[in-house]
Amino acid sequence: MEYRINKRIAKTVLHALAGGTVPDNGLQYIAVGRKDEVAAITQDMTQVAEGYSTFRLLEGAYGTGKSFMAKLVKNEALLRGFVVMECELAPERKLCGTRREGLETYRCLLARMSTRTCPGGNALEEVLDTWLYDCQEHAREKGLTDPEELAEEVLASGLPLKKKLEALPHGFDFYEVFRQYIRSYLRGDQGQKDCALRWMRGEYRNRTEAKAALKVNAVIGDGDWFSYLKLWAVLVREIGYAGIYVLLDELTQITRNIVSSITREHNFERLLSMYNDCYGNEARYMGIILCGIPSSIHDRKRGIFSYEALKSRLSNSALQGDEIYHAPIIRLTMLTAEEFVTLLERLEDMHAILNDRERYFTEEERILFVNYEYRRIAATDHLTPREFIRDFLTILDLKSTVRAGDGMKDFLSGQKKMTMTGSMIGAQDAEPPEISGKYEGFTL
Amino acid sequence: MICARKNKEEMGLDEKALNLKQIYKLKLTPERKVEAFRRFVIKLKQQKSYGRDLNYRDYFQVDVSLFREEALYMKDLDAEADTGIRLTKEIRCLEEMTDEQILCYYTLVKCFRNNVMERVSMAYARYYMLEVVNLIYQETPEEAYKVLFSFWDALNGKKKVSAECTEYFYQICQLFMLAHQELMPDMVRELEARSGRDWTGQLFVQVEQGDYREAARFVQQNARLLKTEEIQSDAQYVRYTWSAMPYVFRALEEKLSDYGFRHVIMNGFYASVYIGDYPVKNASGNRRKQVAMSKYLYYEYQEYSDYWRFWYYALCESVQDLLNVIRQYTRACVRQHLRLSGGKCTAVRLLKKNYMGDTEQLQDVEHLKEMAADPRFEAAVQEGVCTFLREHEIPLPERKRRKRVPREPQNMDYGETTPAPVVDADKLRQAREDADLVLDMLSEGEIGYEEASLQEPEAGVSGIAGRADLPERVYDAPGAAETAVSSGTDLLLTPEEREYLRALRTGDGKAAAKQADTLQMPENIMIRRINEKALESLGDVLLERFGGQVCIIEDYKEEMDRILGERP
Structure with a gap:
């Protein structure tokens, strides 16, 4: 099977793996076993x-x-x-x-x-605002311009949502705060909007504070936070x-x-x-x-x-x-040797795409590498994919820069031929070998 | 009041200890006298450590006499009271009783003093015994001792006394003996006759005489009495341990003659009979703890058991540690022989285990280290245990010689043991297919690579909340995506979005924000829309926030120029 992979994603994946961490995206390409x-x-x-x-x-x-x-x-x-x-x-x-x-x-x-569009977190405001903007646009298409009218229209359209929320425990309070958020958004009242957000994030310490800010006699507490998560689930479902x-x-x-x-x-x-x-x-x-x-x-x-x-x-x-x-x-369970070999193939493919070249190693060489890793001291208990991958990526980096002429055996035996084909940086500029067509980067 | 004074004279209270003389010297009205008594008792009670600093005998005397006097004065106690009123717990002083209970008690006391047990209540009887040993009703200890035992006999003759109450009686006797040691021989004889326990050290005598079987019988007897149902499961083993002890000591005696050991061991053994693992109640309630024989533990648990108080002084301190080691080691050996536990235990390890405390160094038992490390010591204990088992024809299960396979310590938090890999071609092919399948499954929600996936997403509003529909999931069969991924127009940007991106590309964030503002669109929404389009066609976002600033991701800048028509 052939897949093309975005170069940037390949870069992200390899960069993170080389550092021993899990990359943020592109995981499906290395999900083996x-x-x-x-x-x-x-x-x-x-x-x-x-x-x-x-x-x-x-x-x-x-x-x-x-x-x-x-x-x-x-x-x-x-x-x-x-x-x-x-x-x-x-x-x-x-x-x-x-x-x-x-x-x-x-x-x-x-x-x-x-x-999806805000994968790094802090998406709460974006989730609510995007939906409200859509609602607003929809209302504007009907010719409404006044914020109050807009708010009424939006709230009217959200009546089923209200019913669904209020059917759940703490739903009335939650919807009341949500309603205040809608109004403050449409009025452009950032202060009130922040208060509502603060309440929704469980930042109010006691009811007195909440009541003073939002006139809601409830706060999210240690005992009922999961009930509010259930409300969030219904809410986000209803808004798209x-x-x-x-x-x-x-x-x-x-x-x-x-x-x-x-x-x-x-x-x-x-x-x-x-x-x-x-x-x-x-x-x-x-x-x-x-x-x-x-x-x-x-x-x-x-x-x-x-x-x-x-x-x-x-x-x-x-x-x-x-x-x-x-x-x-x-x-x-721990990956098997075969799955490790497959994983190495995937990694090498990514590396090849990133550097516009073909695979360096044959299947036998990859198996040789796997065998080598398994023979390490305490490998039985402590060998993890993290170390496995890091070692392999190091070899790939060396191969693509300072040790282009070495084979897998040379790397594993520690012998250096040191056939310099370019500097660590300059190697990227060297003319890439002909692409097989199996893996390609995309172009906009 | 006359009645009260008369009672006092009858009782022969130690006025000096009670400090009552001063009170009586004052010519007070009866009411004020009672008030003075009360103040005096309260003062006594406020001393937190009354049980230790004060002589507790005095304390009991004070309590009982004062409150009794008060009760006699305040209540008309000549009248017969209802004796059906129950005492729900062990009462330590009259103050804890209600008026009705006090009346009931004194009515019963009349009967108790005549050994009439018609209406006996065990709780009241206990309290009466306490009063007797505190010489409330008798002039001399001898009298009290006689009254106590006659009362106990009468009680036992009338009804079956519970084990708990019996134990209470023994404790009372021990306390009494502690206070009046001159009575100890007589009392011990009486107690032995009644309890069947070895109170006098018959065991010691038997061991001295070399009659180990007889000694073992005493040990068993004591062990059975001392070790109650708490150690049911180990009953057999306990019996064996205690039975084996004389044999162990004999072996030790023979093997360690160089140490001049015999006398020490014999004394210690005598003591150990009484202070083995004795189950005691802890302060909080019914849960019981095992008290091991050790002077350190004695201090720790002393508040739980008065039993210890009595016997501790009889012990020779220097023997305690050694005895503890011998006893525990014997126990370990018996367990080992009876296959009740695996592993090997050594005297040194036991020593370390019991005396290390929180420190790395052995505490106060350095002198035992040498002895415990002596191979003759371990050999002697082993021999003693084996002799015992042999003489009693206790069959030892045959040891099965199993080949010892060295095993790695298992830790479930680390991966399973990984065998050396033999890469199988079939499995490798299967692994590849599985990985491709995973990619298929996960790509289901992923962007497609075909041009078909680059259609303008429906911008319509649907549903109650006017939501945009979920991003359309385009699944493209792998291998079919050989077409060009995208071109400049593939993003299908609106003119406003293009303007916004152009402003961003020039590095003018403020202009870009202004651009969004003129469209009455929050910048967040603009970014999201562009990113959504990019995700649909590129599988990645184009814009990201970095330090509060919106910027185009570095890798896409060149492509962006082409999209925006800045560059060919």
């Missing part, structure tokens, strides 16, 4: 877009690619028109706690809300998105890292209620994905499975076997 996982996730997305909610745990040992998978899910969700909220749990961000840790998580989720995807990483922060068993149990209870809401259809248009290491789930003392109610829900069926489509827990 994750067929079942991706199928399960995409199936979930289809379900969420149809109005259901899903809850999945991504379980993987260190270095198996949880963060990669999470980012892959994010990108795919963005492409499918979802609003994505992501947050890494931390000591100050849990599902609930005595110091408003749950609310901190909510704030973080809202701050890192992203959309497919739904919400919530990604929570570092599950271990609410399991093993909490010493107090009471706090831990409260977090598990919250997790349980989230799970129940998702599958009990309390929450709609919402996909939740949590990432964690195996011990954060299976640890009998502090893991999620120490809480019997969650264990019985999340345990995979004994009859299920390797099938993960319906399993609440998706286990990410």
